[in-house]
Amino acid sequence: MESSQSQYKANYGVEVEAKVANPRSSVRSSDFLLRLLAVVTTLVAAIIIGVARETKMVPFSLLSNVPPSYIPLTAKSHYSSAFVFFTVSNAIACAYAALSLLLLIAKRARGNAITLATTIISLDVIMVGLLFSGNGAAAAIGLLGYQGNSHANWQKVCNVFGTYCHQVAASIGVSLLGSLLFVLLVLLAVLNLHKTNTS
Amino acid sequence: MESSQSQYKANYGVEVEAKVANPRSSVRSSDFLLRLLAVVTTLVAAIIIGVARETKMVPFSLLSNVPPSYIPLTAKSHYSSAFVFFTVSNAIACAYAALSLLLLIAKRARGNAITLATTIISLDVIMVGLLFSGNGAAAAIGLLGYQGNSHANWQKVCNVFGTYCHQVAASIGVSLLGSLLFVLLVLLAVLNLHKTNTS
Numbered sequence: 001m002e003s004s005q006s007q008y009k010a011n012y013g014v015e016v017e018a019k020v021a022n023p024r025s026s027v028r029s030s031d032f033l034l035r036l037l038a039v040v041t042t043l044v045a046a047i048i049i050g051v052a053r054e055t056k057m058v059p060f061s062l063l064s065n066v067p068p069s070y071i072p073l074t075a076k077s078h079y080s081s082a083f084v085f086f087t088v089s090n091a092i093a094c095a096y097a098a099l100s101l102l103l104l105i106a107k108r109a110r111g112n113a114i115t116l117a118t119t120i121i122s123l124d125v126i127m128v129g130l131l132f133s134g135n136g137a138a139a140a141i142g143l144l145g146y147q148g149n150s151h152a153n154w155q156k157v158c159n160v161f162g163t164y165c166h167q168v169a170a171s172i173g174v175s176l177l178g179s180l181l182f183v184l185l186v187l188l189a190v191l192n193l194h195k196t197n198t199s
Numbered sequence: 200m201e202s203s204q205s206q207y208k209a210n211y212g213v214e215v216e217a218k219v220a221n222p223r224s225s226v227r228s229s230d231f232l233l234r235l236l237a238v239v240t241t242l243v244a245a246i247i248i249g250v251a252r253e254t255k256m257v258p259f260s261l262l263s264n265v266p267p268s269y270i271p272l273t274a275k276s277h278y279s280s281a282f283v284f285f286t287v288s289n290a291i292a293c294a295y296a297a298l299s300l301l302l303l304i305a306k307r308a309r310g311n312a313i314t315l316a317t318t319i320i321s322l323d324v325i326m327v328g329l330l331f332s333g334n335g336a337a338a339a340i341g342l343l344g345y346q347g348n349s350h351a352n353w354q355k356v357c358n359v360f361g362t363y364c365h366q367v368a369a370s371i372g373v374s375l376l377g378s379l380l381f382v383l384l385v386l387l388a389v390l391n392l393h394k395t396n397t398s
Contacts, residue, residue, distance in 0.1 A: 075350070079348070079350040079351070080348060080350075080351075081339075081342060081346075082335075082339035082342070082343075085335075085339075114393065115393075118389060118390065118393040121389050122386050122389055122390075125324065125327060125382055125385045125386060125389075126382070128324060128327050128328050128331070129327050129328075129331040129378065129382055130331075132327070132328040132329075132331040132332040132335065133331040133332065133334055133335035133338075134335060135332055135335065136281075136284075136331065136332035136333060136334065136335025136336035136337075136339070137335035137336060137338060137339035138335075138339075139332075139336060140280075140281035140284075140335070140336035140337075140339040140340050141339050141340075141343070143280060143281070144281075144340070144343075144353075145351070147280075149278070149279060151274070151278040151279075152278070152279075152344070152353075152354075152356050153354065154343075154351070154353040154354075155352065155353075157351050179328065183324055183325070183328055186324045186385070187321050187324060189389075190317060190320050190321055190324070190388075190389065190392070191317065191321075193389070193392040193393070194313065194314070194317040194392070
């Protein structure tokens with residue numbers, strides 16, 4: 001392998017990476033892939049809920065004996081503080097995932113960087129908390145929109161704004177996937193540290 | 200120290216633990232203390248929201264020209280699926296924290312147990328996700344109760360059920376403390392693994 005690499009370098013003037021089975025290298029590759037997927041999913045989730053809106057003509061009458069007139073009502077995410085928090089949490093996680101990916105790539109080029117890796121695992125844990133609280137908040141309000149709550153006299157709104165509700169549900173689903181990716185990143189890092197300790 | 204321990208053992212027939220400054224021992228003590236606090240906080244949070252209820256006499260009239268009659272209305276947590284999820288997530292985290300504490304104490308008596316520790320850190324991360332999603336859901340519905348949402352025509356209810364809302368807020372606060380304890384547990388474990396790797 002070494003001689004073929006030297007041969008390749010001599011022929012083409014570039015360094016090639018050894019393709020032998022290396023657990024640490026495969027862990028790093030999984031880490032990069034998961035982090036990249038986390039960037040994409042949190043970005044998509046933030047965009048979907050950010051652009052989600054629907055306008056419907058809703059009947060409205062001041063007096064019961066007068067035929068109702070129709071007024072346009074719009075549903076959008078910044079009307080709900082839970083959805084705003086959800087969007088912001090996904091945006092923060094996306095920016096962080098992109099930054100951590102760049103830092104890891106930059107550090108990888110310079111060699112082993114266990115302190116950076118530990119800092120990044122710690123921040124990954126914070127992101128798990130942030131993203132799951134955003135998901136919980138958005139899911140609670142989303143479910144209220146679908147079902148309503150008769151005890152508090154909060155009527156469901158998804159019978160009127162069906163498309164908007166589907167967009168919100170899709171966004172929560174994608175964000176949940178992103179959150180699980182952060183959980184996987186932490187688990188992978190912990191298992192990797194465990195392997196290093198036991199080997 | 201060693202000789203005084205042997206002397207002590209010879210004199211009293213029991214083993215004494217060395218009281219010298221040991222970073223791994225202090226990490227373990229912090230872990231036990233944080234885990235114990237996590238048991239207490241999640242238990243208290245689940246109990247507070249579980250028993251929280253308030254009954255108020257609310258005016259009610261079928262016809263506008265008839266004076267209103269008063270009917271009793273009760274607010275309790277199992278009327279909201281978000282609060283039920285919050286209670287269940289705290290109960291699961293409490294049971295898990297207690298079980299992990301017992302397992303760690305049992306394993307400690309038998310010596311080093313890095314595989315158990317790694318499993319427990321991994322489950323701690325899952326608890327962070329579970330607890331924060333519960334907190335997010337409960338906080339979103341709690342905030343809706345305090346402020347309402349004029350766009351969805353969801354009226355605030357905390358002007359009527361003030362005591363109940365305070366109990367819910369207290370429960371969310373205590374649960375948030377419990378969730379942060381789980382975050383601390385994971386951070387402490389990661390830093391500990393990091394120290395072991397670099398030393």
